[in-house]
Amino acid sequence: MSLVAGLDAGTQSVKLVVYDADTRQVVASASAPLDLISGDDGSREQHPAAWVEAMHDCFGAIDVSVRHRIVALGVSGQQHGFVPVDAAGEVLGPAKLWCDTSTSAECGEIMDAVGGAGRCIELAGNPVLAGYTASKLPWTRRHRPEVYARLATILLPHDYLNFVLTGERFCEYGDASGTGWLDVRTRQWSSAMLDATDDTRDLRDCLPPLVEPDASFPMLPAIASALGLPAGVRVSAGGGDNMMAAIGTGCVAEGRLTMSLGTSGTLFAYADRPIVDDDGAWAAFCSSSGGWLPLICTMNCTVVTEQVAKMFGFSTRDGDARIAATAPGADGLTFLPFLNGERTPDLPLGKGVLAGLGAHNMREAHVYRAAMEGATYSLRYGYDAFVGAGMRFDRIALTGGGANSAAWRQMVADVFDCPVDVPAQVESAAFGAALQALWSLQRAQGDAGTLAEVAAAHVAVDPSLACTPDPERVRAYQPAYQRFLRHLDAVRPLYAAPPPL
CATH class of the missing domain: 3.30.420.40 (ATPase, nucleotide binding domain)
Known part of the structure; x- marks a missing residue:
């Protein structure tokens, strides 16, 4: 009778799904909208407090009897965001988001400091592209010196929600690989990239410890009570929205390709080894399932x-x-x-x-x-x-809001000349977070099963939405x-x- 939940904090809204693993059904869902703060300089920001408020709204929209059965929660969040937090855990300013291009010059500064984009790829697997977290730190030092002076911890959006839920500051490899600071080959923070970003302080002191994909933490009793959840709920490591969508679409084994038609567009594939391109043609990310996730991202979809x-x-x-x-x-x-x-x-x-x-x-x-x-x-x-x-x-698993369009599904099949499947659970990032929460709970209870096995058992496609290319x-x-x-x-x-x- 126990349930697991997945929360996805995206750019436009926060979404919640509650999943019954025994019946293989989402038994409840809710969403709450978010506002975007835009500037003529390309800045795109949100207040982290809005994510927390939206999270409360989502849980508040779920029937109390359902909430009382939730035993584990996973959090998905938009990648690359920069949440500055002081030593007491207070947010120091608005979060700069993945779609923020106001720090483009800082990207160049960081890469030049190590010898160019190619050298960045040698050191960490990725160049520092517009929107990546790394460039937001020198921008903050330059434009918000009062925030920089009090900065104690840099959190990503999903890290921040995990912090609110558990009181713990931690990060996992998938989301961390989107900062520009993680060496994806070794899964460790790159000292050279950190020093290139800021040579006036040791940024290692500002980064939370990295945890394994099956890690979980107890939810704070006060926040559990405020959300209407029982005591003892476990919060899994979670991850970036693309990493969670990979789980939610079954992209946790080689040969699988997922395309997400959201505010941004993404293509990602699972790999059991680092897939790095010398020219940076794609993002060489880690997955949140123990492997790697080569990923293409477009900022306009x-x-x-x-x-x-x-x-x-x-x-x-x-x-x-x-x-x-x-x-x-x-x-x-x-x-x-x-x-x-x-x-x-x-x-x-x-x-x-x-x-x-x-x-x-x-x-x-x-x-x-x-x-x-x-x-x-x-x-x-x-x-x-x-x-x-x-x-x-062989096939493309299509997800995101654009997948609701029959015309767009067919267009993808025709443009890519590849058959298209649509997962039965449309909120793939939230659903993936729920499946990760289920897996981490099972691991804590002594089950040695893999996340790929969990995905194979629970991820289904809707055959009525499949498309084949028209010659x-x-x-x-x-x-x-x-x-x-x-x-x-x-x-x-x-x-x-x-x-x-």
Whole structure:
């Protein structure tokens, strides 16, 4: 009769699922919205207190009888965020998020300090890209000196929620690998990268200890009571939202590929060894399941279709009709969807570009299709790097808000020329956090089973949502994708990063 819960603190909302492992069913779910603080300089921030408030709102929306049966909780959180905390555990300022591009110059400074992007990859497996946690520290020292002066601990968003829940400051390898400071090959903080970020203090003192994927901690009695949970609830290590989504979609064994169509777009695959690209074509992350998670991230996905729908005054729920009314390639219209700058391709200062406008395609349906195609082509650009490195995939597990669109599911199958499955549990990050909580609880009780075995037992797909490539559309998208790549090459010089300060 016991239940496990998964909490996912994303960019737009906090989501909660409660799962019954015996019946294989999500028995309750809730969500609470979040606001984004945006600046003209590319800053994107949130107040961590808003995450805590939303967490309380989510649990408050669940029936008391269900809450009383929860025995374990896992937390998923948006990657790369920077939560500055003082010695007493007080948050010193707003959290800078993954989509914050205001620290692009600091990325260059850090990489130059060790000898360039290639040297960063040698030292830690990854360059320091726009949005990564590392660049936010020197930005804080420069722009918020009062925060820097009192800084005792740097926490990632999911680390902070774990701290609120348990009173413990800790981090796990998957989320830690998104900071730019973790050597993904050795799973240890890189002294060289830390020194390059700040040579005036020992940043090791500011980083929480790293814990194993099956670690768990007791929830504070006061917070359990406030959330309406029983005493003794265990909180698992949790992880970044992509790492938790990997668990929630079964991407915990080699040969699996997951694509997430959320505010950002991601592609990730499980590996049992570090998969590092010498040119940094993908993020060489660790997984939160004991392995590694090579990952492609685009910073503009559903945000683009949502903005276009808002501009023309319709809902994305009605977007599929616009796709059905237009042909692949949008009659020559190409949308480079870099509204928030971009990580893949690497254009942190990029902006959206609409090219190929003519009297025949200057219509809302064409612009909406071009936006959806552009977001999909950006992911295809990253996928090409995976394939070029010898990775092979038989199917794509599609998740995120964009997976609710039948038109987008089919577009992915056609653009990638690969069959698409959709997991039955749509909140894959929250569900993955719940499965990790289940696994860590079982391990604490003496069960030696693996997380891959847990995922195999509990992750299911919805056969009614599966898509297979349509040969005619596959052929139609090929020249449109090549046109996207030509426009991308043309605008690269326009949005090249400035030299470091």
